[in-house]
Amino acid sequence: MSDLEKHHRMANAIRFLAADAVEAAKSGHPGLPMGAADIATVLFTQFMQYDPTRPDWPDRDRFVLSAGHGSMLLYAVHYLLGSEDFTLDQIKNFRQLGALTAGHPEYGHGAGIETTTGPLGQGLANAVGMAMAERHLRETFGAELADHHTYALVGDGCLMEGISQEALSLAGHLKLSRLIVIWDDNGISIDGKVSITDSTNQIARFEASGWETVSIDGHDPIAIANALRAARESDRPTLIAAKTTIGFGAPNKAGSEKVHGAPLGAEEMAATRKALGWNHEPFDVPAEVLDNWRIAGLRSGQARKEWEKRLAAADAETRGEFERRIRGDLPSGFTDAVQALKKQIAADKPVMATRKASEYVLGMINEAVPETIGGSADLTGSNNTRTKQTTAITPEDFTGRYVHWGIREHGMASAMNGMALHGGVIPYSGTFLVFSDYARPAMRLSALMRQRVIHVMTHDSIGLGEDGPTHQPVEHYAALRAIPNLDFYRPADVTETLECWQLALESSQTPSVLALTRQNLAPVRETYEEDNACARGAYVLADSENEPDVTIFASGSEVAIALEARDVLEGDGIATRVVSVPCMERFEQQSADYQADIIGGGTVKVAVEAGIRMGWDRFIGNDGIFIGMHSFGASAPFEALYEHFGITSKAVVTAAKERLGR
Amino acid sequence: MSDLEKHHRMANAIRFLAADAVEAAKSGHPGLPMGAADIATVLFTQFMQYDPTRPDWPDRDRFVLSAGHGSMLLYAVHYLLGSEDFTLDQIKNFRQLGALTAGHPEYGHGAGIETTTGPLGQGLANAVGMAMAERHLRETFGAELADHHTYALVGDGCLMEGISQEALSLAGHLKLSRLIVIWDDNGISIDGKVSITDSTNQIARFEASGWETVSIDGHDPIAIANALRAARESDRPTLIAAKTTIGFGAPNKAGSEKVHGAPLGAEEMAATRKALGWNHEPFDVPAEVLDNWRIAGLRSGQARKEWEKRLAAADAETRGEFERRIRGDLPSGFTDAVQALKKQIAADKPVMATRKASEYVLGMINEAVPETIGGSADLTGSNNTRTKQTTAITPEDFTGRYVHWGIREHGMASAMNGMALHGGVIPYSGTFLVFSDYARPAMRLSALMRQRVIHVMTHDSIGLGEDGPTHQPVEHYAALRAIPNLDFYRPADVTETLECWQLALESSQTPSVLALTRQNLAPVRETYEEDNACARGAYVLADSENEPDVTIFASGSEVAIALEARDVLEGDGIATRVVSVPCMERFEQQSADYQADIIGGGTVKVAVEAGIRMGWDRFIGNDGIFIGMHSFGASAPFEALYEHFGITSKAVVTAAKERLGR
Structure with missing residues (x-):
């Protein structure tokens, strides 16, 4: 033949x-x-x-x-x-x-x-x-x-x-x-x-x-x-x-x-x-x-077989490191580095936007985890995804750890899937949260394939201000939470940002989105605890002394609003509990008892989030009070927008009191 | 100077x-x-x-x-x-x-x-x-x-x-x-x-x-x-x-x-x-x-001014027609044509997939409304968007009314926005519902700009069968319902398909998505009524004789499952009401009384939809029973998938009885 x-x-x-x-x-x-x-x-x-x-x-x-x-x-x-x-x-x-x-x-x-x-x-x-x-x-x-x-x-x-x-x-x-x-x-x-x-x-x-x-x-x-x-x-x-x-x-x-x-x-x-x-x-x-x-x-x-011989012949450190990266295990020092930074944050109590918090945390991560490859779709200075460890990858030199992806959100997300599938690297990148829409088909596939890719998505609400409704996510929290096996994180301060980053890196079978603010946020937790509270998805951030009359659920930048409202309500003798909800998907994985405990408290339930209501009925019921967005946003300084759309502690207090008949 | x-x-x-x-x-x-x-x-x-x-x-x-x-x-x-x-x-x-x-x-x-x-x-x-x-x-x-x-x-x-x-x-x-x-x-x-x-x-x-x-x-x-x-x-x-x-x-x-x-x-x-x-x-x-x-x-x-003279000089019919199209008013004969077809459907009681129903309805629409321009992103035979009136637009001849968009979902949706903004035409087009993700950034802008563009999105669930999870929408209902000022329709039979098409065309300030099945569906309504029941977004399709013990909410292909379950439950002496929910966004615009009436009935509430739960808590509360998807789909014949994922009338009956303690 x-x-x-x-x-x-x-x-x-x-x-x-x-x-x-x-x-x-x-x-x-x-x-x-x-x-x-x-x-x-x-x-x-x-x-x-x-x-x-x-x-x-x-x-x-x-x-x-x-x-x-x-x-x-x-x-x-x-x-x-x-x-x-x-x-x-x-x-x-x-x-x-x-x-x-x-x-x-x-x-x-x-x-x-x-x-x-x-x-x-x-x-x-x-x-x-x-x-x-x-x-x-x-x-x-x-x-x-x-x-x-x-x-x-x-x-x-x-x-x-x-x-x-x-x-x-x-x-x-x-x-x-x-x-x-x-x-x-x-x-x-x-x-x-x-x-x-x-x-x-x-x-x-x-x-x-x-x-x-x-x-x-x-x-x-x-x-x-x-x-x-x-x-x-x-x-x-x-x-x-x-x-x-x-x-x-x-x-x-x-x-x-x-x-x-x-x-x-x-x-x-x-x-x-x-x-x-x-x-x-x-x-x-x-x-x-x-x-x-x-x-x-x-x-x-x-x-x-020849490759295996070469691997066996490599020095033990190189071989070990190569094999670790291919397995996808994080370096042994990672947890200690997380805890050290967490202590530092508790001591310093920094006030910063969570996008800046992410950059700060990435400084630790990129030192402790050499397999990360960062990047941004042409928003490096806005997404804050680059640190001193991540020199740029160029056509001539690929030893770097930072990709200037260009204005290619979709290609970026899909290529990140390819990087994760290849193995040996952990890709993370940045764009504005609203442009998750551009990347969505690839993000869905990362969830379906169970790949560890991490999307840093900043400018996460009307809090971005003047750029207006084309740039302001409103429905995106719900739309991303809707994707099976995708963890959507919205941290409330530097500590939560660190915890969410830790969870994203440790989730070897799940892609993550970190939704981060442009505007500054004060710490909502001021003392060091080893435990990763965000791992439970939702947790009591500020309890009431007595059986709560009101529970306020919030995420991200709106946690501060919830805490402010709690101060006023408690001052008026209304027992109020605040639950921070950095990740609804993780909350759904907790025990029924834990879920009941978080959701159950208080006769009046309020959710505050600068997005649409969809998803929050799970926490507040269909008769709960929702303080958030009911339309697209607008172009104005962010403080004016929060007032205009009525996402304020005053609105929370008024609505809660009205419901309580006080 | x-x-x-x-x-x-x-x-x-x-x-x-x-x-x-x-x-x-x-x-x-x-x-x-x-x-x-x-x-x-x-x-x-x-x-x-x-x-x-x-x-x-x-x-x-x-x-x-x-x-x-x-x-x-x-x-x-x-x-x-x-x-x-x-x-x-x-x-x-x-x-x-x-x-x-x-x-x-x-x-x-x-x-x-x-x-x-x-x-x-x-x-x-x-x-x-x-x-x-x-x-x-x-x-x-x-x-x-x-x-x-x-x-x-x-x-x-x-x-x-x-x-x-x-x-x-x-x-x-x-x-x-x-x-x-x-x-x-x-x-x-x-x-x-x-x-x-x-x-x-x-x-x-x-x-x-x-x-x-x-x-x-x-x-x-x-x-x-x-x-x-x-x-x-x-x-x-x-x-x-x-x-x-x-x-x-x-x-x-x-x-x-x-x-x-x-x-x-x-x-x-x-x-x-x-x-x-x-x-x-x-x-x-x-x-x-x-x-x-x-x-x-x-x-x-x-x-x-010269253009105005030319317009004035045109024959009255041409001028009138041009001006009507530019105003965006539908032709005067449209409503009658809708009603005539509705009577025909009530008489014929056709069993067909809603994608075929849409094609059938489009036969009437494209005759009555000459400004429609249809199309598909290379899925003409699957989306059923072409009728005899819509000859193809080609590089040489633009008198046609059908665009072969090619495999360009995003470009299609965005160009449709441009067509609607230009005025004088009403664009509609087709792709698979799962690929709404590709078109999403443009769809969002159509909602923000309040443009009448209509997306026919077929193969709307695991009901598409063998093509598997990459082609099966699961989170897409929620993700599209999340977009402000976008109406997401999921009709249950030919009559509802006609009604939803009518609403989409009459919504001059709102883009619409019609989510349509690949699999055949029997009529859920068999008698002619002039009233457009889908206009209310959710309506009682089959009432119970007595005060209902159970209300089952469903959309699209799952309405048939709800009706089957009702038959069984009623046969067992359990008063059961079925609410069809073709459009949640329209339901939200109804009076509080109407909403309370729809949602209020029954001690046990069940929702059945071949998507995720998100959005349904609004109807069933966070303690309601949801029969639907909790993960991505799978590749298999569609009957096997409905069984495998437990989206069956039996599952509805069992869950409802268990909750009732019967």
Whole structure:
């Protein structure tokens, strides 16, 4: 059998596993796996450093299927390579409840899925983040320990999404030469030909951002190999524009949108078998083809063993540090550093905006935790995310620990996901809280994938003042609290900021948002306690001496308002308790008794927060008093806005007394 | 005085009004107005067809300040042109409570602000939508009635945001030759030089999407005029890359990030006055300069009068129809058409997915309301947004009424805002509900600007099945309900779908989302009633004969589950009422009595919705029973998912009985 024939049979194994699985599931996307099978075969059998016997090998090449609807490509490849996770049974159960083989690739559903994809464009930006993490580790630990490539397969849809521009322009700027993007240029999207909706010269577009580019026939294995070989040698990221036929091999449906997202049907399946000379039953891969794939799968074993030798040969400190970072454990000194700073804060009682508090805390964190990589979407001086430890990463030098992300909130959040998925670094970054909307699709995926990424989001309310309603979050607290497995923190002072930062770093399975003020805040807790009160999500900050008449719940900058109101109410003989609520999600994880104790006290319940009411009924009931926002904000100095919107201690006092009939 | 000197003094009037206002407000962005003053002067005094005496003239040129932080440019220009809204008093009150002169330009704060900007990139995409609306009206009504240009001034930040790629690639594809984008290429962003974060050749990038481009010195009035003149003649959209100095004229701070977003300070203000030879007090514009501006302001009066003559000369039907569309009134026959279809539905009792119901209803709407322009972000066959009336808009022919938006959810939503702001059309479009996250920044702005844009968002729950958690909305109901002045509808059957569509179209000040199912639903209401029950947001769908023991609240596809549960409970002698909740926002606008009546009934309250609990405590209290999602979804056939996540009538019955102790 010629090499070419051998290749075709190996590629056809992908095609039929994919088409058969879609057929059995009665839903799915056969078009991409059939069209990109040649690319995947060449990439995985000749280039990818990926050892299926050690799929968590830290120095493996990463492959991201950005066009996630083609998930069967990934499952088929990993079955063929010899994955323990992606067995034939799994493939037969494609898209069924409990199977690893979900409709779109789900991170955590088996080794080989480096990231969850499906929402278009995300995989490309994830890959940029992975390549950034690789390069940072390579320049930090040396090529002996980190020296691999990141490959991404993207579709037309990925390239039409705006996030693709943020990702590719950053990658070009940073000269991420180990990033190789293969564009499955099949010219078809769901509505028909791509030419119905887009006329962009993608090659020219990538070149405009400094990429190496090459155009090839995506069904020619020699051309694919040559392009990949050249791409690995480039000093810039490379786009391989691979012209393919969607649904390659299906005689009547290939090359059209009909084959994108629906089963081929029995008749076309039979015709495809005939056309490609594949005389095998559904899910049956002939032994000789499977053997060829399995041999290719073992190909990287030697490289992996050599890497292990290099790791073993490294000095103990380097090895230990590298392994710790890859495991994702925090350094042993972290807790002590937290406590030392906490004592200092209790002694100093600093009055500052929580964004400044965050900078102050980061000074400790970035010293104690060398794997943090900070950044900001062009708001460094406003987000206060940079400290003396974090020198800038530049195209020439990746030993730094600070990324000037540019005005690319979405790309930033998605690349941070890629950094976290890669491992060895803990990414945090900054923007204004209102622009969480721009980053939201990527933030959702971080929650779904259970990744430790930390978003410092400042200017967290009308308290930002004059910039006005376009810049003032109102609904964002609720909207972010709504995302499952995302912790939204709104600390009230420097101590709470420290505690929330500690929790965010210790949450290895949960992304975090820290919502921080522009305006100054006085301490709400003045004595040192080792215990992290914020860990319980909500806690009694100021109790009443007697059984409370009133409980006031508040977060962030409004805790001060609650305390002021308490002083007045207590002065008037009304027993008042203040509960600080830095994190509703953590509160929900406490015991029922604890929750009842926090929520239960007081006949009158008031919540104060400079956002909308949604979420607070959980604390105050649907008959509770809510002092907050009921509309968008406005442009004015912040003191005027708090007055204008009636978020004042006076409003709390008046409403509480009225309810009590006093 | 030479023409050049005259120009400089006119431009300097902008510079000093802006810098003085920022100085007085002690906050704001002097850099852009000072840098782009020459561009604005040439554009507004020589090119813009904009009559300050009739700023709502429908055929005026549109100007969008996409770099909205430079708001003082806009306020200064309109004051100088003779705006009735932007007086000197307003400018002196820049960024103060109640002033029209907000920190960022707010639509509705005075004529001349064509859209709210600030979140970067939005203005560019708005401008694309405006140019689309203009061309549609021009090709529909003729150039006698619609024949104008759309100008946008964008900054480096706008071009770094991903939405810019969606907008520019669409504009290039559609050959929007009346769109002229001026890039204020000052090379500075907040973190410093743009070269820190980006190396993109923007000219090459725009050319890759089919734009005409030209590079000029943005301080040379002749070059600016020549470029604008050429751009108006091009058969493609034009990018004018205007090299400028941020903060032009400030001797020590110009050309650096220091002048971007902070007052210059007294000393630098004095130095700038000296450098530019501007010997006038703050806010003082010499009479000769003001005269020159005011004369320029009157320049378009003649063009406007000629347009009015042409309108008067048009046949009565055309004129009436044009004026109706511009007013935004629905056609007189609309209500009758709604009622006729409602009767038909009551007679036919169709079982269908609400996405199909929407298509069915759109068949009536698109016939009765000729100003609708539909579309989909490459999911036409899934969103069911196209009907026989809506032929496709193409680069060659804009008489159509359907936009193949491509995979550009964010650009689509933002361009729809531009279309609505332009007037004369009612845009609606489609994507999957989960991808509302991609469109969210633009959706927020539609709510803030009170624009009638309608988002058809299908595949609205785990009911979409196999595509899995990346495609299954869970938190999106809450997240969208959280946005002020956005109506989120989740109809339960064909009749409710019709009612919600009617409400969305009749809400001229509020954007709407229609969340629609992929799976089939049976009718929940079978008899014709003229009254639009969905208008109340929540209503009793099935009452109990006796005082209810249980009230079940539900929306969309879960209303059927609620009705099933009611049958079982009533059969067991438990009086049960079902409340359909198609729109929580409308419910909040009802009288307190109505709300109490809806919420008050029943000792046990249950809510059923295939999303998270957030928002439902308002109905069921914090001790109510919630049957819904508590996590992300999963990939499986939808029936299996409803079982797996326990969203079943059995779960409702069991929980209600347990609570009742039966």
